[in-house]
Structures are given as structure tokens and as C-alpha cells.
Amino acid sequence: MSKYVIVGASAAGIGAVEAIREVDPVGTITVISEELCPQYSRPMISDFISGKASLEKMKCRDDHFWKKNEAQALTGRTAVRLNLTERYVELDGGDKVDFEKLLLATGGKPFIPKIEGADKEGVFTFTTFSDAERLATRIESAKRAVVIGAGLIGVSVAEALAKRGLEVTMVEFKDKILSLILDPAASEIVENAIRKAGVTIVTGQTVQRILGKPEDDSVVDGAVLTNGDQVPCDLVIIAIGVVPRMELVAGTDVKTNRGIIVDKFMRTSVPDVYASGDVAEAYDFIFNENRLLALWPLAHLEGRVAGYNMAGKKTDYPGGTSMSALKYFGIPIISVGIANPKEDGYEVLVKHEPEKNFYKKLVLKDNVIVGMIFVNDIERAGIIFHLMKNCVNVKKFKQELISENFGLATLPSRLRKKMCLEG
Amino acid sequence: MRRIIAKEEVCMGCGLCEVYCTVQHSKSKDIIKAYNREHPRPISRVRLETNRPVSFAIQCRHCDDAPCVTACLSGAMRKDEETGLVTHDEEKCMGCWTCIMVCPYGAIKMDVSGKVVAKCDHCPELDVPACVANCPNGALVLQEVKP
Numbered sequence A: 001m002s003k004y005v006i007v008g009a010s011a012a013g014i015g016a017v018e019a020i021r022e023v024d025p026v027g028t029i030t031v032i033s034e035e036l037c038p039q040y041s042r043p044m045i046s047d048f049i050s051g052k053a054s055l056e057k058m059k060c061r062d063d064h065f066w067k068k069n070e071a072q073a074l075t076g077r078t079a080v081r082l083n084l085t086e087r088y089v090e091l092d093g094g095d096k097v098d099f100e101k102l103l104l105a106t107g108g109k110p111f112i113p114k115i116e117g118a119d120k121e122g123v124f125t126f127t128t129f130s131d132a133e134r135l136a137t138r139i140e141s142a143k144r145a146v147v148i149g150a151g152l153i154g155v156s157v158a159e160a161l162a163k164r165g166l167e168v169t170m171v172e173f174k175d176k177i178l179s180l181i182l183d184p185a186a187s188e189i190v191e192n193a194i195r196k197a198g199v200t201i202v203t204g205q206t207v208q209r210i211l212g213k214p215e216d217d218s219v220v221d222g223a224v225l226t227n228g229d230q231v232p233c234d235l236v237i238i239a240i241g242v243v244p245r246m247e248l249v250a251g252t253d254v255k256t257n258r259g260i261i262v263d264k265f266m267r268t269s270v271p272d273v274y275a276s277g278d279v280a281e282a283y284d285f286i287f288n289e290n291r292l293l294a295l296w297p298l299a300h301l302e303g304r305v306a307g308y309n310m311a312g313k314k315t316d317y318p319g320g321t322s323m324s325a326l327k328y329f330g331i332p333i334i335s336v337g338i339a340n341p342k343e344d345g346y347e348v349l350v351k352h353e354p355e356k357n358f359y360k361k362l363v364l365k366d367n368v369i370v371g372m373i374f375v376n377d378i379e380r381a382g383i384i385f386h387l388m389k390n391c392v393n394v395k396k397f398k399q400e401l402i403s404e405n406f407g408l409a410t411l412p413s414r415l416r417k418k419m420c421l422e423g
Numbered sequence B: 001m002r003r004i005i006a007k008e009e010v011c012m013g014c015g016l017c018e019v020y021c022t023v024q025h026s027k028s029k030d031i032i033k034a035y036n037r038e039h040p041r042p043i044s045r046v047r048l049e050t051n052r053p054v055s056f057a058i059q060c061r062h063c064d065d066a067p068c069v070t071a072c073l074s075g076a077m078r079k080d081e082e083t084g085l086v087t088h089d090e091e092k093c094m095g096c097w098t099c100i101m102v103c104p105y106g107a108i109k110m111d112v113s114g115k116v117v118a119k120c121d122h123c124p125e126l127d128v129p130a131c132v133a134n135c136p137n138g139a140l141v142l143q144e145v146k147p
Helices: A011-023 A042-050 A129-139 A152-163 A184-196 A296-310 A381-389 A395-401 A413-422 B016-024 B031-036 B067-071 B098-102
Strands: A002-007 A029-033 A071-075 A079-083 A088-091 A096-104 A108-110 A123-125 A144-148 A167-172 A200-203 A207-212 A220-225 A230-232 A235-238 A242-244 A273-275 A280-284 A289-292 A323-326 A333-337 A347-353 A358-365 A368-375 B002-006 B047-051 B054-058 B077-079 B086-088 B140-144
Touching: A002 A011, A011 A029, A011 A096, A011 A296, A029 A096, A042 A129, A042 A152, A096 A296, A123 A129, A129 A235, A144 A152, A144 A230, A152 A167, A152 A184, A152 A235, A152 A323, A184 A200, A184 A333, A184 A358, A184 A368, A220 A235, A273 A296, A280 A296, A296 B067, A296 B098, A323 B098, A333 A381, A333 B098, A347 A395, A358 A395, A368 A381, A381 B098, B002 B054, B016 B031, B016 B047, B067 B077, B067 B098
Parallel strands: A002 A029, A002 A096, A029 A071, A096 A273, A123 A235, A144 A167, A144 A235, A167 A200
Antiparallel strands: A079 A088, A088 A096, A108 A242, A207 A220, A220 A230, A280 A289, A323 A333, A333 A368, A347 A358, A358 A368, B002 B140, B047 B054, B077 B086
16 A cells, blocks of 8 residues: 555656655655656757757756655556556556555657558657657668657757758648747747758648658658658658547546646545646636646646645645747747737737847736747746736836836836745 | 845945856956956846836845746756755756746846856855845845745
């Protein structure tokens, strides 16, 4: 019997272990992970490909982490079934781990669309360290790569492959890259930088078929786009997005929507069963509803909140929102919330100086900031994020917020003093 | 733990806090060498915020529940349980800028390399941080606060 059982040992699982140990120094913890060394940062796998980071550098907690926290880490193991009535998790091989409190932090898996030839050698997904390791073995012998999807994962892997000297083509179904988090103007700044780095961007297209080599059809030789164009390549990376891994809860009483539904304590609909991270639909403070947000910082925070509550310290999840910091192709960007509103009813403030690649945009609703994009000049973005999170009415000073001189000193003195004294 | 408090009513906006922070984080620790011979010149981790007549200096607050520590993707940002300081390990930093996104004070900077962040470390080699020790008007003070 283990008091706490955690399935998944990435951002959320690690956060939960740390939080549990802050409250309960003795309760037994068992963590189950499919990965052999789960305590690394998944967002860093592109740095592994580019050669910038070794596995050692990618470790966000050291190798003693599990031992130090007296957590039994069952690595390289898969949880295959849950029995929520008898309260145990069944592992591959049939052994069972009983629990008192269970956290499902199973994360996401890459979404793979139906593409003819997607099973060929040379086609990769890009989510875990094993994915990156597999891809890394093929880079030396490869010359050209096609990346399907120009979201965060697609852009990160495209940059890494370009740095390794490959000729890269990014294929994006939408009209613009990073369309979920940027607006057309910000997208264009990144697109220009990407093209400058020698990467080809094809938008409004997707890959309909992956071709095999004439001498061996099982090995990738090229990709056929929706318009029929052929792009010769040795590697295809599918980077369209991730979907929650909900296999374990299928057929149980755990309520799901697109992900596992949780309340503000990260509890699922089944008592003593919690969920956190990319698999959970947690509260979004901008949309004021629960949403799927596959983001590392939120997964970690959700895991912490789950851990506290599992160990008996009542803690509310403050909520997250779509929030991304980007470093790719030398263009620092921060995008939060509704950065590109599609409906009416929003006020948009923009300052754009193309020659300096300076772009700041704020989206307001009833004088409260609900979205932002900062390009290049990002160091004060956190102040805006703070105003956003606290629903501060910015009516009296909104124009200042996008000026080049914006900083804490530009805020009204009462607000500034409140913010600074709190810390 | 100790925290640096800014007193904006007595800050003259002279910027010496930034100068001495730069020197303290330089290789030579010498003002002339740090400014003229170190390329790139180390950045100051304290920032003078000005909007005349208002001015004050702000640096990492070493928050109790630090959002940068929770958000850090690489494990570079840690809360030191003994000192209460938020420490940053440059070797581990991947320069993803997530900490910058969540710092309510805008107190985390991009380092000159553009590849990692830099922030206040309370000058571990000194008894009193350089910005506090060299503020000519007592606009930066070191206070003992309850954790």
C-alpha cells in the first residue's frame, strides 16, 4: 500500500511530489513513469537536437530527486489499468500498486493525423526525450526535413534541425505560423526570422502523403502536399499538437470532456482521485472556464496544488491561461491570453515599429487586460501579466502600457506601492 | 531572510545602484575595467525605474512564493530554503524567458549574451549588497523580514 500514487513523473508529477513532502514528510509516495529518466524538461528536447543541451543539462531535478523525497520511482513502467473501487493501479506485467490518494498526471501524446505513409522509417513525433533520441540518431545522415505543423513544437524542432545544417520545410495548415498564440503581425516578424535562417515555410497546406524511396518503400523519401507539390526529404516530423492521454480513465467514473475535468483543488469526479498537467482541464482565468492548456509551468503548478490537497493542505488553483514565452530564431516573444481576438467587443492597443522589430499589443475588455503580445522588448511583460491576473482596471494609464518607457514607475503610485510592498 | 527595500521618496535617480551592480558582477570588480575593458559589459541586475519625478530601483524581490521558480522549465530557478533567496543557475538556464513572463516586478533581465537570464543574487560575496552599500541617499535599504 502506498499512501500516494502518482501516474506520470514530468512537470505535474514532480510538482506533486514536492508539495506532498512539504506537508507530509512520511506518507509513502509511488511514482509511475514510462520514461527511464523522467526528471527532465520536455520543452528542452529541441535544445538536445540542436546540440545545445545534454540530457544532464536537461534534468530539471537532479538524479537524487526521488530518493531525497523518499518517493519510490517505478521508471520504465506503464500503468495499464485503474481499479477505483478496490483502489489500485495495475502495471504492465500485472503487478498492482494500491493507493489512498491517486494523481493522474499522464500528460499528452502527439496528435497524429491520418497521413498515408506515416508509418515509414524517418517519420517522427516530438514530445519526449526518447522521441528526441530517436530523431538524433538520424540527423547525421539526413539532409532535408519536413516539419508538419508550425506551432510551438514545430517551430522549436525546425530551429534545432536548421542549426544542425538540415534543409527544413515547415508545413502549416493555417495561413500563419504560431497562429494559436500570435496575431498576423507578430507571426510575420517570426516568419521573416525563420526564412532568414534558411527554413522554408509553406502555409495553407498540409502533408497528404509520405513517399518511400524507390529502392525501399519503407524509408521516407519525400512528402506530398495538399496541392500536389512534392518536397523531397529524409525526415518528417509530425508536430501538430498533443492530445490528453486518457486511456487509463476510459470506462471509469472519472468525468472527462476533452481532458479530465478537475475542480479548483485538482480533484476529479471520483473521491481521492486527482488530475493535473496536460491531461487535465483546469481553470483559465481569462476565459473564466476550464480548458485544456498543455503548458509546462501550468502543469507544474497544477501538480503542486494537487499535491498539497492530497496531503491535506487545502489549496486553491489560482488558474492559468494560454501563456507562452518563445526564444526561437532569436526573436524573444511573450504571448498571453486572448492575443488575437476574433470577435468584437475588445479594445486593441498596438505599438509597432517594424524597423526595430518592436511590437507590443494589448487586448482589453472593459479596461481590463485580457491578452498581450510583446516582441523583442519583453523584460517588463511580467508586470502586464500581473495586471492581467489581478484584473486591474487600467483605464487611466492604458496608453503608457505599450510605450517604450513602460515600467513600474509608470504605474499609478497607489497601485505601484501595493505591488512592490506585497513582495 | 533579508530583503532590499526601495524608498522612492528619497531616490534621486542617480543610477549608482546600477553602476555598482555591474561592477560587482564583473570579472575584475573594478569600475574602470568593468566599464571600459570588459566586452560585453556585464549588465546590472538592479533596474532604476524612472518616470520623473518618480524614481526608484527594483531588483528581484526573492518572493516567498516565487512565480519564476514554479514556472522555470529547466530547474535553473530555485528557492534556497536556508537563505530564502531565489537563486539562478546560469549553467542550467535555457533562456526560454518563461520567468520573465511571470515576474510581477519585471526584475529578471536577459543577460548580455541573450541566451540566459540574469537577476539579483544579493551579492553573496558581500555583507551588504553593492546597490545598497553604494546608494548615496539611503534609497535602498536592507531589511530583515520574516520568511
